[in-house]
């Protein structure tokens with residue numbers, strides 16, 4: 335009889351079946367009327383799922399949006415803003431998009447490894463066109479879901495083919511690195527990197543920790559513009575880092591999220607990666623076009639695995655594809671086409687470089703202005719010169735959690751709790767205000 339049936343979602347059950355159903359916690363009552371009641375107030379099957387904490391970086395943007403104070407400033411996420419603090423779409427990106435529209439490019443699936451023209455362009459930007467690793471086809475490149483997705487593919491490859499191998503990450507590092515390796519079930523530990531006493535690189539600590547890591551460990555390195563510290567090794571220090579990694583038979587794993595955005599030059603910012611390539615080492619490089627082409631939401635990047643033979647590269651690539659297919663099948667085409675078009679056209683490539691220099695230049699200008707404002711306003715004699723020594727879009731202020739909280743709660747300056755501020759979100763007009771906030775937080779909160 336239809337009236338004696340209970341509808342639970344899309345399944346209809348007869349009362350006899352219900353009473354027999356011992357596994358279903360919603361249906362343990364004896365009488366049909368009780369069952370009906372418990373269906374009406376049934377607890378969620380997601381009762382055991384607790385609230386996740388907000389993301390330490392992207393959660394800051396959510397809190398910023400909720401603040402109604404007009405003085406508010408978002409220096410949390412590393413996203414470039416104009417002097418008017420508006421998001422910026424590069425002119426060269428608009429040009430490439432118009433061209434794509436005119437051509438009427440289709441929306442067919444890409445192959446699992448992504449757009450061939452993009453994969454070629456991205457490896458060439460990284461190593462330099464004509465580099466032996468490219469000519470000899472020793473690089474396995476596949477398009478990934480920006481830097482994060484590319485790191486995640488590599489982490490899955492490590493988990494599958496290097497069981498038990500550890501990844502060493504810098505202390506501190508970009509907040510998401512630990513999540514990525516945790517989710518991929520790859521064990522990690524930290525190497526010393528930042529020295530709070532000098533607000534500089536703890537180079538000896540770094541070398542010692544890399545030396546002491548079990549042979550064959552993966553060493554995660556930021557190719558340029560270290561996040562969050564803004565402190566990069568010098569060219570001489572990079573040579574020593576490569577020496578010790580080679581000695582210990584470790585596998586370098588570069589995260590290159592800021593090529594061209596640190597110094598303004600694509601080549602200069604790839605120098606660390608190229609040093610390792612010249613030594614004939616095998617290594618990983620994850621790339622992102624979020625910052626240097628402003629393609630944040632297009633999720634465009636790549637994972638490159640430099641192998642010692644073309645044959646190994648073919649096999650590695652086949653396995654990366656195998657990992658990608660059940661995760662997301664194949665990557666999005668739009669951002670890949672933009673990159674391929676911009677890099678593949680001499681005029682647009684030149685325009686991109688000019689815009690990148692402009693963005694990197696604006697960040698350097700606000701960095702200088704912030705420093706000048708701090709020095710002129712702070713009468714305590716504190717040395718603020720570390721701000722000028724840092725590179726890239728961030729400044730690691732040395733403010734602790736309580737001081738960072740004061741920046742937000744009292745001054746409406748949104749930043750990550752590790753004391754990092756994104757200078758890409760700062761304007762010349764706001765430097766003095768930010769300096770006041772930093773001085774107050776530094777001297778009046780401990």
Ligand code: PLA
Nearest residue numbers: 391411412480481482508561589591622624
């Ligand atoms: N690697 C590093 C070192 C990064 O700083 C970021 C982005 C990425 C990879 C990944 O970026 P993508 O996936 O967009 O390519 N870091 C940002 C944003 C800018 C974020 O946390 O997602 C940051 O504010 O630190």
